[in-house]
Amino acid sequence: MLGKLIKYEWKACYKVLAALNLTLVLITVIGCLILQAIPSTEENIFFLAVLFIMLSALSISAFNLTTQIYIYFRFYKNLFTAEGYLMHTLPVTPLQLFHSKLIVGYFWFIVNTLLSFFCLAVLGWASRIFRLENTRTELQFLFQYTIGGSPGKFILLLLAATLASGFSSILMGYLSILLGQLVEKYKLGAAIGFYIALYLVSQVLSSLLMIIPTTFMAVADDMGFYGEFASCFYGNLLLWLIAAWVLFGCAYYAACFFLARRRVNLD
Amino acid sequence: MPWNLNSDRPIFLQIIDKIQIDIVSGFYQPGDKLPSVRELAQEASVxxxxxxKALSELERTGLVYSQRTSGRFITEDKDMIYALKEQRAQALAQHFLENMQRLGFQKEEIFRFLSQFLKAQ
Amino acid sequence: MILLECKNLTKKYGIRTALSHVNLLIEPGHIIGLLGPNGSGKTTLIKLIAGLLAPTEGMAYVEGNPVGLASKSLVSYLPDHTYLNSRMRVQDAIRLFEDFYQDFSSACAHDMLAKLDIDPSFRLKSLSKGAKEKVQLILAMSRQAKLYLLDEPIAGVDPAARDYILRMLISNYREDASILISTHLISDIENILDEVIFLQNGQIRAFTSVDGLRQKDHKSIDSIFREVFKC
Known part of the structure; x- marks a missing residue:
């Protein structure tokens, strides 16, 4: 039954999400053409950099956010509005419904994030700002200190971060919607409220978690080992973040698991 | 035959009436097979x-009999059908008489009226 | 054999009680009208049995199974509003039902669609309100379920289609299944009922045989209803 649910969930939302991702690709292609059309002379560099940042900010934030909101919306609409009358009378368990949404939503979330990174890289290449002497040194520095100089390791960490942050983001949205269902009236409003609250709490908690590597860093600095510990710090920072996302994701999952098993109340 | 059931009398009594009339009027001949319960129910929208329940009642009175596998049949007892015909005619006549008396007709007047009426027809 | 049992079934919304300590036993082989004025708890009762509401107290059992996975495969539910994604085609909805319900017959569904002149390749959003209701009713009735819960099944369709639907309910009648129909169009439907439940203020006021009631009061169920619930 879970397989069938996944099949129908996929059928119901692949068109919208594929269209969103294609738009992202289209914007990137157009962006590349514009960037390439501008000659990379010294005086144009600043302009190119601004354009690059604008384009990437637009495509990544807008499309990531839209995908995220669409996935949340789909979860809410399909399970807790009129369509929920169909879904919740099918001979499936509430957990199967939840997992079908989670798996399909997570898949698209990851696809969208990875595509965003790819588009960012392509736009960066097209803008030619990395050919500048000082950008390159900055990047080399970053690579060297964050991950000991290996781009492969960097990509691996980025992938892990994407998987972990996607996991916790999706579940945070689902959990907010499930919590909203506990409220007697204004369930959607309550869900948004819970989302904001969860977001704030997770931000505070992850900042607290960051204290640990930051303390390491400060101690290292005091002892005069800055160079050696800097790489340790940046590498650890990302690892700590990943750990935090996984931790939050698991907590959200446990809460969702508990809430989704309860019987629904569709008014 | 249209069913014309109304909702303020028990439906099963009206069904019995209707099938009885169908039998005495010859719509169903003695020994004819009745449609199945489902077909009749669908036809009558009941x-x-x-x-x-109505068919069981008809069966109880003997007007209809059932053969275990092949369904329900109209009785082949013609006397019984005729007796039913008379019984129903009697009921109608009784009804007619009561209504005429309510209008103030005496028995002799009713007879005269009826024979004139029949001539005119 | 008990098909549906409600034990002390209660649903409260805050301080408002929608359904109060309902006890009900329904046997297979009946077409039962669930009648009551607006707000008497008809839809609440049906949704509790369908598993769309969690009871505040008590429980409903279908063939002895508490409402849940096992009961849902025995119950065919028709809500009083549209519940299909409007971008779906009629045939997609049929395929969905076929995929999830083992007792669903798509041949039966296509047959009824043809009789009601609905093209299965149409998208639901292009159908009229009445046609959408017909599609949903066809989906619900094309299952060989044990308990059919029909919430206002004929409210939005024209009288000619109404007659067809009533005949369809009769032809789908099975001795091992019961149909529970909530409606306020009593006079249209009362001849196909054999039992009625009168619901008032969330409580069962009467659960009786239709012909028995007619014999007792010499009135149609419609007029009895009008008298009982006179404003």
Whole structure:
């Protein structure tokens, strides 16, 4: 039954999400053409950099956010509005419904994030700002200190971060919607409220978690080992973040698991 | 035959009436097979349980008999059908008489009126 | 054999009680009208049995199974509003039902669609309100379920289609299944019922045989209803 649910969930939302991702690709292609059309002379560099940042900010934030909101919306609409009358009378368990949404939503979330990174890289290449002497040194520095100089390791960490942050983001949205269902009236409003609250709490908690590597860093600095510990710090920072996302994701999952098993109340 | 059931009398009684009339009027001949409960219920737009109840009642009076596998049949007892015909005619006549008396007709007047009426027809 | 049992079934919304300590036993082989004025708890009762509401107290059992996975495969539910994604085609909805319900017959569904002149390749959003209701009713009735819960099944369709639907309900009648129909169009439907439940203020006021009631009061169920619930 879970397989069938996944099949129908996929059928119901692949068109919208594929269209969103294609738009992202289209914007990137157009962006590349514009960037390439501008000659990379010294005086144009600043302009190119601004354009690059604008384009990437637009495509990544807008499309990531839209995908995220669409996935949340789909979860809410399909399970807790009129369509929920169909879904919740099918001979499936509430957990199967939840997992079908989670798996399909997570898949698209990851696809969208990875595509965003790819588009960012392509736009960066097209803008030619990395050919500048000082950008390159900055990047080399970053690579060297964050991950000991290996781009492969960097990509691996980025992938892990994407998987972990996607996991916790999706579940945070689902959990907010499930919590909203506990409220007697204004369930959607309550869900948004819970989302904001969860977001704030997770931000505070992850900042607290960051204290640990930051303390390491400060101690290292005091002892005069800055160079050696800097790489340790940046590498650890990302690892700590990943750990935090996984931790939050698991907590959200446990809460969702508990809430989704309860019987629904569709008014 | 249209069913014309109304809702303020028990439906099963109206079904019995209707089938009795269909039998005495010759719509169903002695020994004819009756449609199934489901078909009759659908035709009359009534609950199959109600139809079943009416047919069981007809069976109890002997007007209809059932053969275990092949369904329900109209009785072949012509005397019985004729007796039913008379019984129904009697009821109609009784009804007519009461209504005429309510209008103030005496028995002799009713007879005279009726024979004139029949001539005119 | 008990098909549906409600034990002390209660649903409260805050301080408002929608359904109060309902006890009900329904046997297979009946077409039962669930009648009551607006707000008497008809839809609440049906949704509790369908598993769309969690009871505040008590429980409903279908063939002895508490409402849940096992009961849902025995119950065919028709809500009083549209519940299909409007971008779906009629045939997609049929395929969905076929995929999830083992007792669903798509041949039966296509047959009824043809009789009601609905093209299965149409998208639901292009259908009229009445046609959408017909599609949903066809989906619900094309299952060989044990308990059919029909919430206002004929409210939005024209009288000619109404007659067809009533005949369809009769032809789908099975001795091992019961149909529970909530409606306020009593006069249209009362001849196909054999039992009625009168619901008032969330409580069962009467649960009786239709012909018995007619014999007792010499009135149609419609007029009895009008008298009982006179404003």
């Amino acid at each position: 609950n199959p349980n109600t139809m079943q």
